[in-house]
Amino acid sequence: MKAIVAPVKNVIATQNAFDSLYNRSYGVPGIGLIHGPTGFGKTTSVAYLFNQVNGVLVRARANDTSSSLLGRIVSELGAQPMSRNARMVDYIIEQMSMYERPLFIDEADYLMGDIKLLESIRDLYDATEVPVVLIGMDQIAKRISSRKQFFNRISEWVEFRPADLDDVIVMADCMLAGGIRAEAELLEQLRQAACGEMRRITIGLAQIEKLARANDLDVVTLEHWGDQPFHGLRRQVA
Numbered sequence: 001m002k003a004i005v006a007p008v009k010n011v012i013a014t015q016n017a018f019d020s021l022y023n024r025s026y027g028v029p030g031i032g033l034i035h036g037p038t039g040f041g042k043t044t045s046v047a048y049l050f051n052q053v054n055g056v057l058v059r060a061r062a063n064d065t066s067s068s069l070l071g072r073i074v075s076e077l078g079a080q081p082m083s084r085n086a087r088m089v090d091y092i093i094e095q096m097s098m099y100e101r102p103l104f105i106d107e108a109d110y111l112m113g114d115i116k117l118l119e120s121i122r123d124l125y126d127a128t129e130v131p132v133v134l135i136g137m138d139q140i141a142k143r144i145s146s147r148k149q150f151f152n153r154i155s156e157w158v159e160f161r162p163a164d165l166d167d168v169i170v171m172a173d174c175m176l177a178g179g180i181r182a183e184a185e186l187l188e189q190l191r192q193a194a195c196g197e198m199r200r201i202t203i204g205l206a207q208i209e210k211l212a213r214a215n216d217l218d219v220v221t222l223e224h225w226g227d228q229p230f231h232g233l234r235r236q237v238a
């Protein structure tokens with residue numbers, strides 16, 4: 001399997017939303033929210049994007065405090081975390097403004113229960129007006145709507161959708177190595193079995209590639225695959 005980020009619809013929607021944040025008109029707020037179920041490719045899409053836009057990406061954690069999260073942002077910016085939060089906020093603001101470095105916070109669900117954490121992030125945005133993008137699970141959209149001061153600053157929302165057949169075809173084209181191809185009927189069976197979840201589709205494509213290699217196939221069909229699961233224990237194929 002090739003280690004490639006396939007340009008599926010959710011990846012393109014993430015890029016378009018970021019472009020809109022970056023090129024927004026005067027007065028339009030610049031916070032974005034990306035949300036969707038586990039395994040739909042949120043982290044992958046954002047990791048791909050943040051590299052291209054000289055962004056700073058941190059992952060919130062279950063027990064984060066303002067100081068641990070700010071410290072991680074400072075580290076990502078290449079400095080040593082400082083003992084005072086106010087000093088770290090100043091440093092981050094300076095770096096974000098001077099070099100126009102957008103901030104991406106993955107697993108942002110962990111910020112929702114702690115108003116201080118959210119306010120620290122809002123301070124960074126208000127002082128710089130450089131885009132800030134939060135990435136989280138389904139519940140984040142609902143929970144953030146009760147944090148009005150934050151909610152009102154969000155101008156771009158991306159809800160990740162399950163992969164459709166076109167997306168799975170794009171993934172197969174990008175990721176299967178050695179010129180191996182998979183028939184559309186087989187990819188449709190994989191899409192259904194994985195309920196459109198990118199993590200499970202990737203696992204299934206790796207299994208398809210394995211079957212192709214073991215049997216010296218250029219094209220893997222539904223017939224070759226049979227009715228075996230894509231994920232979990234498979235019977236040995238002769």
Ligand SMILES: Nc1ncnc2c1ncn2[C@@H]1O[C@H](COP(=O)(O)OP(=O)(O)OP(=O)(O)O)[C@@H](O)[C@H]1O
Nearest residue numbers: 004005006037038039040041042043044198199202
């Ligand atoms: N566009 C893509 N191209 C190639 N592989 C992808 C893509 N999107 C997702 N994947 C694969 O699916 C796996 C799961 O994706 P990812 O970790 O980005 O999902 P997530 O939505 O962040 O899930 P979670 O909510 O559990 O953090 C990745 O490790 C990667 O292998």
Ligand SMILES: [Mg+2]
Nearest residue numbers: 042043044106
């Ligand atoms: Mg993730």
